[in-house]
Amino acid sequence: MRTISKVGLGVAGVAVLLFAQATPAGADAAAQGADIVGVGSDTIQYAADFLADGDYLGNPGFNAAGARMFSFDATGDARGTLTTGATVVLRGGNFPVVRPNGSGGGLTYFTQTDTGANHKVQFVRSSRKPSKTENDRAVALGWGGLRCYQMGLDGLKIATSKLVASNAGTGGISAADLKKIYSSPPQITTWGQVTGYNGPNPGATIVPILPPATSGTEQFFIAQLGLTEAQVRTTAEGLVRAEEHDPAPVQSNANAIAPFSTARLVMIHNGYFNNGTAQDPINLLSGGQAFDVTRPVYFIVRNSEINTSWNRALFAPGGFLSQSFLAQPLVEDAAGFTYQYADAGICNTP
Structure with a gap:
C-alpha cells in the first residue's frame, strides 16, 4: 500500500486524456492539473491502491498511459492505524488539510468543503451509500446528485x-x-x-x-x-x-x-x-x-462529471473497474472483497 497512488490508466485511448507532471524535490508527490484524486474510506483504501498501482500478488493496475490517479489513504499510516490529525496536500499549490478519514469524512469534505469551481477531489471511497442529506447537498450544488459505482461486496x-x-x-x-x-x-x-x-x-x-x-x-x-x-x-x-x-x-x-x-x-x-x-x-x-x-462498497463521483474522460476510463461502464479480467484479481484476490461491479446510479439511503 502507498499513502498515495500514482498510475497510468490501462484503457485504450486514455493516454491522450491526462499527463504526468513533475513534483517538487524534497516533498511528497502532489496532484496537479488533470490528475485524479480520491479520499475517504479506510475499508476500501487498499483495493483503491491496488487498482491504481497493482498489488502484492503481481497483478498490474492502471499503468499503461502515463496518467496519474491519487488515492489518499484515510490515515497517515500504511498499516491503517489511527494517526490523529495527520494532514495531506490534496493538490499542489494548496494548504495541507486534515486527512478526510472514512466514508463520512470523505463525503463531508466532498460536499461541504470541495465545492468551488476547481475541485481538489474527484471521487470518494465509501463503504456505505451517501445519505439523503449528502445527496441533497450535491443536488443543491448543481451536480445532479452523487453517482455510485459499486466495486464489490x-x-x-x-x-x-x-x-x-x-x-x-x-x-x-x-x-x-x-x-x-x-x-x-x-x-x-x-x-x-x-x-x-x-x-x-x-x-x-x-x-x-x-x-x-x-x-x-x-x-x-x-x-x-x-x-x-x-x-x-x-x-x-x-x-x-x-x-x-x-x-x-x-x-x-x-x-x-x-x-x-x-x-x-x-x-x-x-x-x-x-x-x-x-x-x-x-x-x-x-x-x-x-x-x-x-454490504456493497463504492466509488462515488459527482453526477455532473460522469461523462468526463477520466470517469469513463476509470469507473463508468466500459472503464477499468468494470472489466473483470483487469479489476477482479486486484479487488478479490489481493484486497479480499467479492468483486461485483455495478453502475448503481444516483444512490442514497432514505
Missing part, C-alpha cells in the same frame, strides 16, 4: 482476540444483544448477560470497540443494530474508539469486540501487513446467532 462480522483466548465463547453475539452492548446506557456489560453464552468467564466486562463516527463502517454497523449516533454508548460508559479494521485493540484483549471487515482479514491472513508472513491475530465470530452481514 464486503462482509462485516464481530472480531474477538486470538492471540489470547477470548472470553466470548463460541455461540456468537446476535444483533439484538449487540444493540444492548453498544447502546447508551448499555443494557449488557458482562459476558454472562449475552444470550446463549457458553464462554469461560461470564463475570468479565465486555470491552466494546467502535471506529470513529466519520467511519462508514461505524455508520453502517450502528444502523444495522437500529441505533442512531445519539443513541450510541459513550466513552464514559466504557466504549473504546479506534481506527476501523485495526486488529491491535482487539487481538490481545480477551474481552474486546469490534465490527470488522472480512476483506481486511483476508489481507491480514495473506501477510500484507507483515512482509508477506501470514498472521492470525483475531477471530471473526460465525455461525449460530452471530452478527454476519454483507
Whole structure:
C-alpha cells in the first residue's frame, strides 16, 4: 500500500486524456492539473491502491498511459492505524488539510468543503451509500446528485482476540444483544448477560470497540443494530474508539469486540501487513446467532462529471473497474472483497 497512488490508466485511448507532471524535490508527490484524486474510506483504501498501482500478488493496475490517479489513504499510516490529525496536500499549490478519514469524512469534505469551481477531489471511497442529506447537498450544488459505482461486496462480522483466548465463547453475539452492548446506557456489560453464552468467564466486562463516527463502517454497523449516533454508548460508559479494521485493540484483549471487515482479514491472513508472513491475530465470530452481514462498497463521483474522460476510463461502464479480467484479481484476490461491479446510479439511503 502507498499513502498515495500514482498510475497510468490501462484503457485504450486514455493516454491522450491526462499527463504526468513533475513534483517538487524534497516533498511528497502532489496532484496537479488533470490528475485524479480520491479520499475517504479506510475499508476500501487498499483495493483503491491496488487498482491504481497493482498489488502484492503481481497483478498490474492502471499503468499503461502515463496518467496519474491519487488515492489518499484515510490515515497517515500504511498499516491503517489511527494517526490523529495527520494532514495531506490534496493538490499542489494548496494548504495541507486534515486527512478526510472514512466514508463520512470523505463525503463531508466532498460536499461541504470541495465545492468551488476547481475541485481538489474527484471521487470518494465509501463503504456505505451517501445519505439523503449528502445527496441533497450535491443536488443543491448543481451536480445532479452523487453517482455510485459499486466495486464489490464486503462482509462485516464481530472480531474477538486470538492471540489470547477470548472470553466470548463460541455461540456468537446476535444483533439484538449487540444493540444492548453498544447502546447508551448499555443494557449488557458482562459476558454472562449475552444470550446463549457458553464462554469461560461470564463475570468479565465486555470491552466494546467502535471506529470513529466519520467511519462508514461505524455508520453502517450502528444502523444495522437500529441505533442512531445519539443513541450510541459513550466513552464514559466504557466504549473504546479506534481506527476501523485495526486488529491491535482487539487481538490481545480477551474481552474486546469490534465490527470488522472480512476483506481486511483476508489481507491480514495473506501477510500484507507483515512482509508477506501470514498472521492470525483475531477471530471473526460465525455461525449460530452471530452478527454476519454483507454490504456493497463504492466509488462515488459527482453526477455532473460522469461523462468526463477520466470517469469513463476509470469507473463508468466500459472503464477499468468494470472489466473483470483487469479489476477482479486486484479487488478479490489481493484486497479480499467479492468483486461485483455495478453502475448503481444516483444512490442514497432514505
